[in-house]
Amino acid sequence: MPKALRKYVNINPEILGGTPVIAGTRITVARVVSLIKQGHTPSDLQKDYPWVDAKKIQYVIAYLMKAGLDAFEKTYKTSASSR
16 A cells, blocks of 8 residues: 555554554445445545545545556455455
């Protein structure tokens, strides 16, 4: 994971078993991926999660769009299932 993304995403074995989450929350990046694939916008996510810093949501979405949603899912499903 790029260093810049670590400010916005946490991967900690003590939080949801190491599933990537938006920093400071228990909202999984996989949930964000799922919602984006369903057609939700960053504005929708901000309405659904008003306590989350909009910048965090926007940065995570921008990174996922650049890296590719499918590539992110494949990477983290593979590592999670190998535990």
